Every structure is written in C-alpha cells, then in structure tokens.
Amino acid sequence: xxxxxxxxxxxxxxxxxxxxxxxxxxxxxxxxxxxxxxxxxxxxxxxxxxxxxxxxxxxxxxxxxxxxxxxxxxxxxxxxxxxxxxxxxxxxxxxxxxxxxxxxxxxxxxxxxxxxxxxxxxxxxxxxxxxxxxxxxxxxxxxxxxxxxxxxxxxxxxxxxxxxxxxxxxxxxxxxxxxxxxxxxxxxxxxxxxxxxxxxxxxxxxxxxxxxxxxxxxxxxxxxxxxxxxxxxxxxxxxxxxxxxxxxxxxxxxxxxxxxxx
Amino acid sequence: xxxxxxxxxxxxxxxxxxxxxxxxxxxxxxxxxxxxxxxxxxxxxxxxxxxxxxxxxxxxxxxxxxxxxxxxxxxxxxxxxxxxxxxxxxxxxxxxxxxxxxxxxxxxxxxxxxxxxxxxxxxxxxxxxxxxxxxxxxxxxxxxxxxxxxxxxxxxxxxxxxxxxxxxxxxxxxxxxxxxxxxxxxxxxxxxxxxxxxxxxxxxxxxxxxxxxxxxxxxxxxxxxxxxxxxxxxxxxxxxxxxxxxxxxxxxxxxxxxxxxxxxxxxxxxxxxxx
Numbered sequence: 001x002x003x004x005x006x007x008x009x010x011x012x013x014x015x016x017x018x019x020x021x022x023x024x025x026x027x028x029x030x031x032x033x034x035x036x037x038x039x040x041x042x043x044x045x046x047x048x049x050x051x052x053x054x055x056x057x058x059x060x061x062x063x064x065x066x067x068x069x070x071x072x073x074x075x076x077x078x079x080x081x082x083x084x085x086x087x088x089x090x091x092x093x094x095x096x097x098x099x100x101x102x103x104x105x106x107x108x109x110x111x112x113x114x115x116x117x118x119x120x121x122x123x124x125x126x127x128x129x130x131x132x133x134x135x136x137x138x139x140x141x142x143x144x145x146x147x148x149x150x151x152x153x154x155x156x157x158x159x160x161x162x163x164x165x166x167x168x169x170x171x172x173x174x175x176x177x178x179x180x181x182x183x184x185x186x187x188x189x190x191x192x193x194x195x196x197x198x199x200x201x202x203x204x205x206x207x208x209x210x211x212x213x214x215x216x217x218x219x220x221x222x223x224x225x226x227x228x229x230x231x232x233x234x235x236x237x238x239x240x241x242x243x244x245x246x247x248x249x250x251x252x253x254x255x256x257x258x259x260x261x262x
Numbered sequence: 263x264x265x266x267x268x269x270x271x272x273x274x275x276x277x278x279x280x281x282x283x284x285x286x287x288x289x290x291x292x293x294x295x296x297x298x299x300x301x302x303x304x305x306x307x308x309x310x311x312x313x314x315x316x317x318x319x320x321x322x323x324x325x326x327x328x329x330x331x332x333x334x335x336x337x338x339x340x341x342x343x344x345x346x347x348x349x350x351x352x353x354x355x356x357x358x359x360x361x362x363x364x365x366x367x368x369x370x371x372x373x374x375x376x377x378x379x380x381x382x383x384x385x386x387x388x389x390x391x392x393x394x395x396x397x398x399x400x401x402x403x404x405x406x407x408x409x410x411x412x413x414x415x416x417x418x419x420x421x422x423x424x425x426x427x428x429x430x431x432x433x434x435x436x437x438x439x440x441x442x443x444x445x446x447x448x449x450x451x452x453x454x455x456x457x458x459x460x461x462x463x464x465x466x467x468x469x470x471x472x473x474x475x476x477x478x479x480x481x482x483x484x485x486x487x488x489x490x491x492x493x494x495x496x497x498x499x500x501x502x503x504x505x506x507x508x509x510x511x512x513x514x515x516x517x518x519x520x521x522x523x524x525x526x527x528x529x530x531x532x533x534x535x536x537x
Contacts, residue, residue, distance in 0.1 A: 066435075068435055086440070094432040094436075100454070101532070102529075102531045104268065104272075106268075115447065116442055141268075143275065145532065
C-alpha cells in the first residue's frame with residue numbers, strides 16, 4: 001500500500017464498501033434504530049464527510065467501519081475483506097482527543113504502537129516528524145495537561161497517523177474547539193492530508209467544515225439515519241480559506257442545508 | 263516508560279512535581295495553620311497557668327515537652343513496635359488490597375461475587391473483630407498486624423477498583439482497537455490510571471492502620487504506644503498519657519507525610535482527572 005503519492009487523486013479503487021448496513025441497540029420495546037440500510041462506497045484516498053444532525057448515528061457508522069461495533073444487518077468491506085474486528089490499518093481520531101495524562105505528548109502519539117506490543121523506538125522519529133508537521137514539536141516532551149484544546153487535537157491526529165494507517169476515521173474531531181481554532185485545524189488537517197494522502201471518513205455536523213474539507217459529503221437524516229444525498233464537492237485542491245467566500249462554495253452549502261431541512 | 267532517553271524526561275517531570283507546590287499560596291496557608299496551632303498551644307499554656315489546673319486533669323504543653331525529653335528513652339522503646347506493626351499492617355493492606363481489586367476488576371467472579379461481599383464487609387466494624395483475632399492468632403505481634411491490615415484494607419480495595427474502572431470511553435475504544443492483549447491494556451492504561459486513586463486510598467489507609475494497632479495494643483499488649491496510654495491511664499498519670507498521644511500523633515503525621523511525598527513523585531501528573 002505504498003501508492004500514497006504527493007498528488008494522487010482519489011482513485012477508482014474502492015477502499016470501504018458499506019453494504020445494506022443497519023444497526024439497532026437494545027432489544028424488545030426498548031430497541032433503538034441508529035442506522036437504517038446504509039449503502040456507501042469510499043474510494044481509495046478519497047476524503048468523505050458524513051454530515052447529519054447530532055445524535056443521528058453518524059458516530060455509530062464510524063465505529064462500525066472501525067470494527068469496534070458489529071452491524072445488526074449488512075456488511076462492511078474494507079480493502080476487499082469483510083470487517084469483523086478492529087484493524088491496525090485504521091487510524092481513529094475522537095471528539096475529545098483524550099490523552100493519557102502520565103505520558104508525554106510524544107509517548108501519547110506512540111500509544112497505539114506501544115499497545116500493539118511493537119518496539120516504540122522504531123517509531124520515535126516518525127512521532128517527532130508528525131508532531132513537527134502538526135506544529136507542536138516543542139511540546140513533544142511535555143505532559144498533555146499543558147496543551148490547549150487545539151494542540152491536544154493536533155496530537156490526537158498525530159496519534160491516529162503514527163502507524164501510517166490506510167484509512168483515517170475521524171469522529172467530529174474539532175467540534176469541541178472554538179470557531180477560530182476550528183478553522184485553523186481544518187486547514188492544518190488538509191495540509192497534512194495533501195502531504196500524505198489517506199482515505200478519510202470524517203464525521204461532522206458542520207456544513208461549512210464538510211464542504212471545505214471533502215471530495216464528497218454524505219448527508220444523513222435524523223434517527224434512524226438514512227443517507228439522504230451524496231454531494232460531490234468539485235472545489236479544486238489544494239483548498240484555501242478564500243474558497244469559503246466563493247459563490248460555488250455558498251451554493252454547495254445552501255444546497256446541503258436545504259437537504260437537511262427537508 | 264518507553265525507552266532510556268525518555269526515562270530522563272520522566273525523572274525530570276517527577277523532580278519538578280516534587281519541587282512544585284500544588285497551588286500558589288500553599289506556603290502561606292500552611293503558615294497560617296502553623297500560626298494558629300502555636301496560638302492554641304499558647305492559650306492552653308496560659309489557661310493551665312492562670313486557672314491553676316492540676317496536672318492530673320490537664321498538663322500544660324511545656325509539662326508534656328519536659329516529660330518527653332526526660333523520658334525519651336521510654337517513648338523511643340514503645341514507639342518502635344507500634345511503628346513497625348503499623349507499617350507491616352499497612353503494607354499488607356496495600357499489597358492485598360491492590361491484588362484483590364485487580365481480581366475484582368478483571369474477572370466476572372470478582373465483579374459479581376467478591377465486590378458485593380466487600381461492600382457488605384466494609385460495614386462490619388473491624389475493631390469489634392479485634393478480640394476474636396487475638397483468640398485465633400494469639401496475643402503476639404501477628405494479631406496486631408492483622409488487625410491493622412483488616413482495618414486499613416478496605417479503602418485500598420475500594421479506591422483501586424474505582425481507579426481501574428474509570429477509564430474514559432475514548433481510551434477504552436483505543437485500547438480495544440490496538441491493544442495486543444487484555445494485559446497490555448491493563449499494564450499500560452488501567453494500572454497507571456488507577457495510581458492516583460490508589461494513593462488517595464493509601465492516605466486514608468495509613469491513619470486507619472495506626473488506629474488498628476493502637477486498639478490492638480489497648481486490648482492486650484506489653485509494649486507500644488497504645489499500651490503506654492492504657493498503662494498511664496491505670497496510674498492516672500495524665501502527663502504520660504498525653505505525651506504518648508503526642509508521640510502517636512507525630513508518628514501518624516510522619517507516616518502520612520511519607521505517603522503524600524511518595525504520591526507527589528509517583529503521580530507526577532497531578533490529581534485524577536479525565537482519561
């Protein structure tokens with residue numbers, strides 16, 4: 001899987017294939033249907049956002065792809081193999097980027113490697129390089145409680161990238177940040193992603209964020225979540241903040257807002 | 263700790279934690295407490311002198327200090343066994359408590375079977391069991407250590423269990439996604455996460471261990487500060503009694519201080535929060 005070149009556009013090869021997936025929690029009369037008949041394909045190196053109202057089951061979808069939950073119905077194919085558990089080729093970024101407070105930032109980035117039981121020394125240089133790209137190399141040997149929310153989230157992204165995953169799963173990673181930090185983090189994420197292309201599934205409830213980042217935006221309904229529409233974002237890359245002011249950007253945003261409201 | 267170069271980083275973090283006051287003004291507040299304490303001693307001394315309170319009712323602080331200096335050899339002799347038995351009972355409680363907590367946290371039998379029993383056993387007044395233990399294990403040091411162990415044990419178990427169990431959902435998911443084994447997750451995440459909780463338990467536990475030993479010495483003993491208190495009581499020797507209590511308090515304070523200091527070094531990242 002060494003195809004991640006500098007400018008490799010989303011290929012035709014399907015990386016993730018979600019086929020007829022439904023997920024229900026609980027049983028009997030307490031049953032909650034989180035997802036209903038989801039069909040979705042994500043191409044290799046494609047950046048796809050999943051957008052929907054809070055609590056609609058977007059995160060459930062992400063956990064299913066990550067192999068941390070199993071679907072009630074349907075199946076998920078990842079790189080040609082059916083998902084039946086977590087894989088090391090996935091990187092996951094969570095909403096709060098919770099760090100282990102007793103480990104320095106660099107050792108938090110190395111946590112997945114350490115948990116896998118591999119020799120962290122082989123990955124130390126890479127960890128520093130990632131922190132450098134994320135602009136927090138100066139904090140590598142500090143404890144996480146000395147970081148701001150934005151810096152912690154950057155470290156969270158480094159942690160997700162440490163084992164050079166093929167698929168990056170991001171669950172509303174910037175939703176806890178203030179608006180200014182969030183814009184900055186979006187740019188930062190794109191910068192990292194342009195350098196080192198991955199297939200990304202990005203969960204969010206911000207329309208602007210989804211449009212700005214993605215190749216495609218998948219719009220979901222309220223619970224039980226169905227896919228309402230699948231909007232291709234033809235904005236050229238690399239993207240810049242100024243694009244957010246263009247008519248095209250605003251049209252896409254208005255179009256998606258309409259989809260959600262109806 | 264992952265490797266040698268980072269070991270130095272962690273040693274530095276520990277040293278910094280040791281040197282750092284938890285919050286600004288801690289020196290000032292301890293200065294206030296010390297000042298108030300001295301003031302109380304002065305008032306006590308003044309009251310004893312002014313009201314001419316007989317020594318058998320309430321000896322003055324200077325009388326106690328004087329007695330301690332004059333008979334320091336006696337107090338040294340009786341402090342030793344109390345101290346050793348306290349430390350032994352406490353050590354057993356820490357060891358046994360942590361092991362049992364691990365069993366409770368990691369196994370089904372532990373969680374469903376042992377934990378409810380522990381909660382119930384916690385309600386039993388352990389001190390009431392002291393005479394029974396003496397009956398079973400004799401009047402020697404072993405019984406006193408066991409009583410200290412029994413009474414000091416519960417805060418360790420309960421705290422460790424809650425520390426091992428309070429891992430955040432994100433970290434738990436991360437563990438499930440990457441941890442090679444249950445043990446890997448336990449050693450690298452659960453146990454270090456529980457450390458602040460364990461130390462909080464130890465701070466409670468050490469004072470309970472002292473109570474255990476003293477009560478055991480009350481019940482039956484020929485040495486120790488508890489014995490000295492009972493002995494002095496029998497002779498209506500209030501000075502000796504209060505001096506024993508003073509020494510006992512100093513021992514308790516010192517032991518607590520050692521634990522607090524150890525906590526500062528081991529839990530160099532501060533109080534339990536998130537993760």
